Amino acid sequence: MPSTYTKRMEQMHALVRGEMTPESLASALNVESNRLAAYPRFVRNHVFDMLEKHFGCLHDLLGDRVWKELCQTYFTQVPCQDYDLNLAAEHFPEFILQDEIEQKHGLSVFHAELCQLEWEEYVVFKTKVHWPDKKCATPVLHPAVSIFEFTHTAGSFLLAWRQGQAGQKDAQSMMAAPKSERVMVLQHPRTCMSRTYVANAELLLAFKVVHDGLTLAQMCDASRLSEKEMLQVLFAAQDKGLIVLPRDWGVA
Amino acid sequence: MDWAALKESKFGVGLRRPHFDAILEQHRGVDFVEILPENFMGFGGRIEDVLKRVKARFPIVAHGVSLSLAGLDPLNQTYLNNLKTFVETLESPWFSDHLSASSGHGIEYHDLLPFPYTHEAVGYIGDRIKKVQDVISRPFLIENPSTYVVLPGEMPEIEFLCTLLDKAECGLLLDVNNIFVNSQNHGFDPYAYIDAIPAQRVLQMHLAGHDDQGEFLIDTHGAPVCAEVFKLYAYALKHCGPVWTLLEWDNNIPALDVLLAENQKVRKWAAEVDDA
Numbered sequence: 001m002p003s004t005y006t007k008r009m010e011q012m013h014a015l016v017r018g019e020m021t022p023e024s025l026a027s028a029l030n031v032e033s034n035r036l037a038a039y040p041r042f043v044r045n046h047v048f049d050m051l052e053k054h055f056g057c058l059h060d061l062l063g064d065r066v067w068k069e070l071c072q073t074y075f076t077q078v079p080c081q082d083y084d085l086n087l088a089a090e091h092f093p094e095f096i097l098q099d100e101i102e103q104k105h106g107l108s109v110f111h112a113e114l115c116q117l118e119w120e121e122y123v124v125f126k127t128k129v130h131w132p133d134k135k136c137a138t139p140v141l142h143p144a145v146s147i148f149e150f151t152h153t154a155g156s157f158l159l160a161w162r163q164g165q166a167g168q169k170d171a172q173s174m175m176a177a178p179k180s181e182r183v184m185v186l187q188h189p190r191t192c193m194s195r196t197y198v199a200n201a202e203l204l205l206a207f208k209v210v211h212d213g214l215t216l217a218q219m220c221d222a223s224r225l226s227e228k229e230m231l232q233v234l235f236a237a238q239d240k241g242l243i244v245l246p247r248d249w250g251v252a
Numbered sequence: 253m254d255w256a257a258l259k260e261s262k263f264g265v266g267l268r269r270p271h272f273d274a275i276l277e278q279h280r281g282v283d284f285v286e287i288l289p290e291n292f293m294g295f296g297g298r299i300e301d302v303l304k305r306v307k308a309r310f311p312i313v314a315h316g317v318s319l320s321l322a323g324l325d326p327l328n329q330t331y332l333n334n335l336k337t338f339v340e341t342l343e344s345p346w347f348s349d350h351l352s353a354s355s356g357h358g359i360e361y362h363d364l365l366p367f368p369y370t371h372e373a374v375g376y377i378g379d380r381i382k383k384v385q386d387v388i389s390r391p392f393l394i395e396n397p398s399t400y401v402v403l404p405g406e407m408p409e410i411e412f413l414c415t416l417l418d419k420a421e422c423g424l425l426l427d428v429n430n431i432f433v434n435s436q437n438h439g440f441d442p443y444a445y446i447d448a449i450p451a452q453r454v455l456q457m458h459l460a461g462h463d464d465q466g467e468f469l470i471d472t473h474g475a476p477v478c479a480e481v482f483k484l485y486a487y488a489l490k491h492c493g494p495v496w497t498l499l500e501w502d503n504n505i506p507a508l509d510v511l512l513a514e515n516q517k518v519r520k521w522a523a524e525v526d527d528a
Contacts, residue, residue: 009324038470088360128300
């Protein structure tokens with residue numbers, strides 16, 4: 001390509017990456033700087049909007065000032081290389097783990113786990129789940145469950161925040177007295193939407209017995225639950241999308 | 253390419269998340285839907301599920317934003333190959349993308365940048381379009397872009413566009429709102445622009461709303477279509493003959509009934525052209 005074309009496109013690239021100001025380029029191109037300024041604004045805002053879309057809880061927790069600084073630094077340091085705009089947010093969880101970023105903005109493990117969880121919900125949402133057979137003869141475990149062992153209660157916080165029942169004060173308490181928890185994220189087989197659960201004893205039991213391929217009688221033996229109680233556990237897990245039961249299970 | 257054989261009058265809307273469920277129930281006046289492959293390609297879950305159900309109900313046409321025809325990077329072969337499979341699965345009658353640059357140095361802008369209208373650019377972009385057509389193996393349309401600046405070049409936009417259509421032997425998705433926005437931003441006659449368009453190459457048109465920033469117009473796709481754009485649309489239809497018309501509304505997305513009412517307005521304008 002001729003050098004003039006290449007030069008112009010390189011200049012436009014520098015403009016949208018924030019390496020050149022609209023004012024300095026406007027005079028070189030003989031155009032109005034306020035019009036030229038629209039392009040870097042749009043490019044930057046696409047990434048900022050995507051970060052907001054995927055990490056709304058983290059933003060709320062950190063407040064606007066810290067959030068804007070993080071977004072700006074991320075935009076500069078981690079440009080998007082994928083045509084799926086959502087993936088502009090993909091590296092944000094790793095980005096906030098950098099020592100320099102953590103120290104500058106006072107981020108903690110709690111923030112990192114929360115960020116990781118929010119991103120995982122999108123990953124799970126996008127995943128193509130290949131069920132072996134939904135019309136199964138024996139119980140089937142969801143083939144693509146993400147399980148996290150968090151050192152802080154990031155899952156509980158995220159779920160409570162979504163209900164409008166948790167905010168900055170709760171997060172501070174959780175950070176001050178960390179408690180570990182297991183969190184499951186899965187794509188619900190009926191709605192095809194992401195679902196996040198803090199794993200309780202019943203959910204983990206359903207996971208284990210189905211994973212191990214036990215019969216109902218073996219499940220009852222292993223858990224010391226009656227058949228009725230065991231079925232309640234399994235139906236609750238099926239409702240949550242963790243397992244699929246044969247159609248005739250539980251029918252007398 | 254026998255472009256005339258593909259000409260047909262249809263009216264459609266973009267498939268957007270807020271309408272995923274509702275559009276299958278409520279779709280009076282919608283003959284087809286348009287999708288951005290970037291928002292569906294490679295997705296499982298709800299996105300894949302909705303796409304399957306929509307495909308069973310409507311013809312779907314794919315309209316991309318990531319080819320970066322005017323960009324300096326080589327064409328993204330992974331994207332192109334994925335696209336080929338995707339548009340085949342969709343049975344999209346053609347594929348379209350914008351006459352602009354959307355990436356550089358491996359970085360995706362997710363926006364459409366202008367480029368200089370030069371003779372060399374005709375050759376460069378024309379060759380890239382031919383490569384796209386070779387891979388996609390179905391009709392390919394370029395969309396005339398909206399721009400806020402004109403980079404120093406050698407010819408006006410319409411001359412560049414017509415020369416490129418000739419060189420690349422591709423079709424045109426005529427965005428009527430973009431013509432209007434550019435005519436206001438850069439001071440040219442939008443009707444003369446349409447007069448110069450090779451009518452047989454136009455298979456599809458876009459209509460959208462824009463935002464008046466005071467000093468210039470921005471192509472936001474976030475408002476109803478204004479009266480001037482509808483008038484221009486009627487003029488373009490008279491010039492080009494039957495096309496698929498897509499109403500774009502991508503920001504401040506309204507309730508489906510508002511979108512469908514706007515689509516009915518489009519149909520009404522087109523019917524008046526037919527009756528004249």
